[in-house]
Amino acid sequence: MxxxxxxxxxxxxxxxxxxxxxxxxxxxxxEKPPLPIIEVNNRVIPVHIGAYEWHGTDVEFTSPEHLLDPEPALSVNEFDQIQVNFQSEHSPMKLTVSEWDIPKQKRKKLLEEEGFSAPFNTWDEGFVYLVVDAVWKKGAATYFIKLSVTQYGT
CATH class of the missing domain: 1.20.5 (Single alpha-helices involved in coiled-coils or other helix-helix interfaces)
Structure with missing residues (x-):
C-alpha cells in the first residue's frame, strides 16, 4: 500500500x-435532569422543570406563577402528606422544598426531606406554588408544582 x-x-x-x-x-x-415523582394521596402531581444546570447547560429561573399560571392545579386538602421521590439511580445529594411566597416573590422553606404536609395560604385563594430544589454531582435543578389547597375545617 x-x-x-x-x-x-x-x-x-x-x-x-x-x-x-x-x-x-x-x-x-x-440531556435534562431527572424529574421527581411527587405524589399526594396516591395521585401523581404534574411537575414542571424550572431553572437547571446540567452537563454545562444553564437554564434561567422564572417564577412559578408565570410558568404554571395556565396549568390546572391539583386539588388537595391542607395537611395532606406530599411525597417527593426520584428513581433510586437518580437520588439527589440534597433535596429542599419551599413554598413560593407570591406577594414577596421569594421562597419560604418547608423541609429538607422527602415528605411534608400541604400548606395553605390566604393571599392566592388557596393556590400554592411549591419549589423543589435538587442537587447532584452532575448539577442542580428546580421544579415547580401548583396545588389548590382546601383549608382544614372548611
Whole structure:
C-alpha cells in the first residue's frame, strides 16, 4: 500500500471518530435532569422543570406563577402528606422544598426531606406554588408544582 492510501485511511477514521464524539457530546449537553415523582394521596402531581444546570447547560429561573399560571392545579386538602421521590439511580445529594411566597416573590422553606404536609395560604385563594430544589454531582435543578389547597375545617 502506498503512503497516501494509509494517510487517507487514517484521516477518514479520524473524521468519523470526530463526528461520532461530537454527536455524543451534543446529546450529553442536551440531556435534562431527572424529574421527581411527587405524589399526594396516591395521585401523581404534574411537575414542571424550572431553572437547571446540567452537563454545562444553564437554564434561567422564572417564577412559578408565570410558568404554571395556565396549568390546572391539583386539588388537595391542607395537611395532606406530599411525597417527593426520584428513581433510586437518580437520588439527589440534597433535596429542599419551599413554598413560593407570591406577594414577596421569594421562597419560604418547608423541609429538607422527602415528605411534608400541604400548606395553605390566604393571599392566592388557596393556590400554592411549591419549589423543589435538587442537587447532584452532575448539577442542580428546580421544579415547580401548583396545588389548590382546601383549608382544614372548611
Amino acid at each position: 502506498s503512503k497516501k492510501v494509509i494517510q487517507f485511511a487514517i484521516m477518514t477514521v479520524g473524521v468519523v471518530l470526530l463526528i461520532f464524539f461530537a454527536d455524543e457530546y451534543k446529546q450529553y449537553q442536551q
